[in-house]
Amino acid sequence: MKKNLIQDTAHLLLSKHITKDDIIVDATMGNGHDTLFLANLAKKVYAFDIQQQALQETKKRLDQAYITNVELILDTHEKINHYVSNIKGVVFNLGYLPNADKTITTTKDSTINALHQILPNLKPNDFVLLVVYIRHQEGQIESESLQSYLSKLNPTLYKILKIELPYQTNQPPYIIFIQKEKDEG
Numbered sequence: 001m002k003k004n005l006i007q008d009t010a011h012l013l014l015s016k017h018i019t020k021d022d023i024i025v026d027a028t029m030g031n032g033h034d035t036l037f038l039a040n041l042a043k044k045v046y047a048f049d050i051q052q053q054a055l056q057e058t059k060k061r062l063d064q065a066y067i068t069n070v071e072l073i074l075d076t077h078e079k080i081n082h083y084v085s086n087i088k089g090v091v092f093n094l095g096y097l098p099n100a101d102k103t104i105t106t107t108k109d110s111t112i113n114a115l116h117q118i119l120p121n122l123k124p125n126d127f128v129l130l131v132v133y134i135r136h137q138e139g140q141i142e143s144e145s146l147q148s149y150l151s152k153l154n155p156t157l158y159k160i161l162k163i164e165l166p167y168q169t170n171q172p173p174y175i176i177f178i179q180k181e182k183d184e185g
């Protein structure tokens with residue numbers, strides 16, 4: 001299979017931070033590639049998507065791998081707190097479902113609303129990882145809003161790592177890894 005440096009690095013980071021005691025959320029299930037990867041690392045995975053097609057594809061993928069520790073939820077990631085608590089980490093792979101309707105995509109509002117709900121409830125060493133795509137117009141807008149939102153987070157509560165591929169001409173995706181450092185005061 002062709003190597004994807006950003007996706008592989010995201011998975012490397014996740015494998016360093018997730019153990020078999022952890023509850024993990026896949027905030028953008030899509031075709032279930034990340035859901036399957038996370039299910040093999042974590043105790044339990046809750047995967048969200050707003051498209052029924054994503055749930056069907058992911059269920060097929062998980063069934064083929066005999067995975068049973070995943071709950072698939074047809075709802076927006078803005079409602080993660082309604083379904084899950086004691087979360088160790090949340091993973092976002094932003095954008096649209098490949099080979100499907102490109103107008104159904106994550107947006108600056110849904111992504112930032114979700115982060116706004118999730119971040120205050122994280123405990124020290126919990127994390128959020130985002131893979132951000134900037135090649136499509138909504139992705140550009142989302143990326144700019146995300147950078148602005150992240151720049152305003154309290155740096156003593158959150159450490160933010162950004163991993164990108166500079167010097168490329170094709171606007172590749174980049175990774176944001178947010179680690180909670182302290183409980184909210």
Ligand SMILES: C[S@@+](CC[C@H](N)C(=O)[O-])C[C@H]1O[C@@H](n2cnc3c(N)ncnc32)[C@H](O)[C@@H]1O
Binds near residue numbers: 032034077093
């Ligand atoms: C790039 S795809 C995810 C790829 C997936 N991680 C994989 O491994 O196949 C982004 C997904 O986010 C979903 N999405 C868009 N807005 C959403 C929202 N508000 N809540 C949950 N999922 C959303 C889309 O339907 C799409 O399936």
